[in-house]
Amino acid sequence: MKKLSLILIMLITTATILGACGKKEDSDKTTEQNGSTKTEFKVAMVTDVGGVDDKSFNQSAWEGLKEFGKENKLTEKEGFDYAQSASDADYLPNLTRLSKADFDLVYGIGFLMKEAVTNAANENPKTNFAIVDEEITGKKNVASIKFAEHEGSYLVGVVAAMQTKTKKVGFVGGVDMPLIQKFEEGFKAGVKAVDPAIEVVVKYTGAFDKPELGKTTAAAMYKSDIDIIYHASGGTGNGVFSEAKSIKEADPSRDIWVIGVDKDQAPEGLLKDGKTNITLTSMIKRVDIAVNDVATKAMDGKFPGGEVISYDLKSNGVGIAPTKDNLSDEILKKVDEYAGKIKSGEIKVPFERK
Numbered sequence: 001m002k003k004l005s006l007i008l009i010m011l012i013t014t015a016t017i018l019g020a021c022g023k024k025e026d027s028d029k030t031t032e033q034n035g036s037t038k039t040e041f042k043v044a045m046v047t048d049v050g051g052v053d054d055k056s057f058n059q060s061a062w063e064g065l066k067e068f069g070k071e072n073k074l075t076e077k078e079g080f081d082y083a084q085s086a087s088d089a090d091y092l093p094n095l096t097r098l099s100k101a102d103f104d105l106v107y108g109i110g111f112l113m114k115e116a117v118t119n120a121a122n123e124n125p126k127t128n129f130a131i132v133d134e135e136i137t138g139k140k141n142v143a144s145i146k147f148a149e150h151e152g153s154y155l156v157g158v159v160a161a162m163q164t165k166t167k168k169v170g171f172v173g174g175v176d177m178p179l180i181q182k183f184e185e186g187f188k189a190g191v192k193a194v195d196p197a198i199e200v201v202v203k204y205t206g207a208f209d210k211p212e213l214g215k216t217t218a219a220a221m222y223k224s225d226i227d228i229i230y231h232a233s234g235g236t237g238n239g240v241f242s243e244a245k246s247i248k249e250a251d252p253s254r255d256i257w258v259i260g261v262d263k264d265q266a267p268e269g270l271l272k273d274g275k276t277n278i279t280l281t282s283m284i285k286r287v288d289i290a291v292n293d294v295a296t297k298a299m300d301g302k303f304p305g306g307e308v309i310s311y312d313l314k315s316n317g318v319g320i321a322p323t324k325d326n327l328s329d330e331i332l333k334k335v336d337e338y339a340g341k342i343k344s345g346e347i348k349v350p351f352e353r354k
Contacts (some may be wrong), residue, residue, distance in 0.1 A: 040074070040079060041072070041074075041079075041104050041105075041298070041299040042074075042078070042079055042080070042102060042103045042104050042105075043065065043068065043069075043074075043079075043080050043103060043104060043105045043106075043107075043295045043298070043299075044065075044080060044081045044082060044083065044098040044101075044103040044105075044106050044107070045061055045062065045065055045081075045082045045083075045106070045107035045108075045109055045291070046082070046083045046085060046090075046091060046094040046095050046098065046106065046107065046108055046109060046113065047061075047062075047082060047083070047084050047085055047109050047110075048085060048091075048109055048110035048112050048113065048208065048234075049085055049086065049087060049088070049112075049208060049209045050110075050208050050209050050234040050235040051084055051209070051235065052082055052084055054208075054209075054234055054235040054238075055235070055238060055263070055265065055267075055268055056234050056235065056237065056260075056261060056262040056263060056265070057109065057110065057234055057261075057262045057285070057287060058109050058110075058234075059263065060262050060263045060285070060286075060287040060288045061107065061109045061132065061287045061288065061291050062082055063263075063288045064287060064288030064289060064290070064291035064292045065080050065082070065107075065291055065292070065295070066080070067288065067292055068080065068291070068292045068295045068296065071292075072299070081098070081103070083095075083097065083098060088112060088116075091108065091112070091113050091116035091117075092116040092119055092120060095108060095113075095116055095117060095120035095129070096120055096123065096124065099120060099124040099127040100124075103127065104127070104128060104298065104299075105127075105128045105129070105130065105294075105295060105298045105303070106120070106127060106128070106129050106130075107129070107130045107131070107132065107291060108120075108129065108130070108131045108132070109132050109287075110132060110134075111131075111132075111133040111134040111177075111179050113131060113134070114131060114134045114136060117129050117131045117134075117136060117142065118136055118139070118142075121136070121139050121141050121142045122139075124141075125141055126141075127141065128141050128142075128143070128298055128303050128305065129141060129142045129143075130142065130143040130144070130145060130291075130294050131143075131144055131145065132145045132287060132290070132291075133145070133146060133147070133179055134146075135308050137306070137308075138306065139305070139306060140305040140306045141305050142305060142306070143294055143303065143304045143305055143306075143307055143309060144307070144308040144309070145290050145291075145294060145308075145309050145311070146308060146309070146310050146311070147285050147286075147287075147290075147310070147311050147312070147317050147318055148310065148311070148312035148313060148317065148318055148349075148351075149179070149182045149183050149186065149232075149283070149285060149318060149351075150182040150183070150185055150186030150189075150349045150350065150351035151186060151312055151313040151318055151342055151349050152186070152283040152284065152285065152313065152318030152319055152320070153182070153183045153184075153185075153186030153187040153190065153230070153232075153283050154186040154187070154189050154190035154193075154338065154342065154347075154349045155190060155283070155313075155319065155320050155335050155338060155339060155342075156187060156190065156230055156259045156281055156282075156283045156320060157186065157187040157188065157189060157190020157191040157192075157193070157194075157230070158190045158191075158193065158194055158331075158334055158335055158338050159190075159259070159280060159281050159320065159327065159331055159335060160187070160190070160191055160228045160230060160259060160280070161190065161191040161192075161193075161194035161195050161198055162194055162328075162330070162331045162334060163257065163280060163331065164198060164227055164228050165227055165255055166225045166226065166227045167195070167197065167198050167199065168198070168199045168201065168224070168225050168226050168227070169191060169198060169199070169200055169201070169226060169227070169228045169229070169230070170200070170201045170202070170203065170218075170221040170226040170228070170229040170230070171183070171184050171187055171188070171200060171201070171202045171203070171229070171230050171231075171232070172203050172204075172205065172214060172217055172218065172221070172229055172230070172231040172232070172233055172236075172237065172240055173202070173203070173204040173205070173231075173232050173233055174204070174205060174206070174207060174208040174232065174233035174234055174236055175204070175206060175207070175208065176204040178352070180204075180232050180233075181351075181352070181353045182351040182352075183230075183232035183261070183283070184202055184232070184353070185349075185350045185351055185352065185353060186349050186350070186351060187200070187230050188200045188202075189349055189350050190338070190349075193338070193347075194334070201221060201224070201226060203217050203220075203221065205217055205233055205236050207233075207236055208233060208234030208235060208236055209234065209235045209236065210235075210236045210239070211235060211236060211237075211238040211239035211242065212239055213236055213239065214231065214233060214236040214237050214238060214239025214240045214242075214243075215239030215240070215242050215243045216239070216243075217239075217240070218239065218240040218243040218244060218258075219243050222243065222244070222247055222256060227255055227256055227257065228256075228257040228258075228259065228280060229244070229257070229258055229259065230258075230259035230261070230283070231258065231259070231260070231261055232261045232283075233261075237258075237260070237261065237265075238268065240258055241258050241260075241265070241268045241269055241278070241279075244256050244257070244258045244269070244278045245269070245271055245278055248271060248276065248278050249271055249272065252276070256278060257278055257279070257280035257326075258278055258279055258280065259279075259280050259281055259282060259283065260279055260281070260282030260283070260321070261282060261283050261285070262282075262283070262284065262285045262287065263282065263284055263285075263287075263288075263321075264282050264284060264321035264322060264323050265279055265282045265321070266279045266282065266321065266323040266325075277325065277326065279323070279326070280326050280327070281320050281321055281323070281324070281326070281327060282320070282321035282323070283318065283319075283320065283321075284318065284319055284320065284321050284322075285317070285318050286311060286316065286317050286318070289311070289316075289317070290309070290311050290317065293309075294309065313339060313342050313343055314342075314343045319339070320335060
């Protein structure tokens with residue numbers, strides 16, 4: 001009996017050891033899978049023709065993606081990346097390439113990519129996509145990100161109306177279409193709320209990547225006695241800044257300003273003396289926050305597929321830039337007053353051209 005008991009004890013012990021070894025191997029395998037590149041969350045974006053360094057819309061999106069990568073200890077190129085588009089013909093190939101490279105979420109930055117993102121989502125159903133500034137409905141693997149640009153534009157319209165000395169201000173848009181018209185309409189409404197007598201001159205260049213057109217358009221405006229230009233034209237707006245700086249450097253006594261867009265464009269208005277800055281303010285559109293936010297939701301398994309996520313003044317999705325060096329206390333007080341009325345619903349800012 002003692003011998004039999006000893007044998008049983010040895011068998012049980014051996015089985016326990018083997019079982020433990022098997023569990024360890026399974027555990028190691030799970031750890032290996034969880035730590036591998038294949039299971040690490042990866043996110044990328046495709047720029048429109050403005051490029052990732054347009055100092056505006058695309059750049060803001062890329063900054064948000066980089067911040068997401070930093071927060072989650074992802075490495076550039078492997079964990080987060082971008083593809084730059086030289087023309088609209090590059091949109092779909094870029095989206096497809098990033099999807100095939102196992103990126104879990106791919107952004108299409110800009111309304112111009114609606115068709116490309118739709119096609120990419122159809123062809124790559126296992127990849128999640130998000131489009132900025134457009135709506136793609138009925139697709140569980142596509143989230144749509146939109147902003148209340150008209151609300152932020154209203155506030156910079158208030159600033160322009162209180163700052164102008166010539167009582168004549170300008171708006172330079174890129175492509176004349178509903179999205180950019182939201183900037184235009186909000187700006188005009190803000191100006192007129194302060195002083196209905198102020199003239200607002202509107203010009204569209206037809207492009208988001210033509211600084212030379214921005215420069216010539218601005219030159220004509222400034223010559224016509226306009227002293228402040230608000231641009232919503234992406235990289236084309238770089239030409240507006242260039243022209244304003246040239247005029248100011250040639251005649252330092254002249255009051256001339258640019259209102260930037262999408263991100264704080266104070267750096268773009270700095271003159272060669274390192275002190276004078278012709279950026280009055282900027283209408284910030286927090287594409288960076290939106291990109292980071294949706295990426296975080298996707299990584300946490302809460303991707304808002306099929307939904308439209310809106311970022312407005314109340315949610316801090318739009319507003320005026322933190323750089324306020326050229327704004328008086330009186331202007332800032334008035335901006336706060338109007339912002340409060342927009343948030344409360346007392347003011348309904350128009351966004352469609354009549």
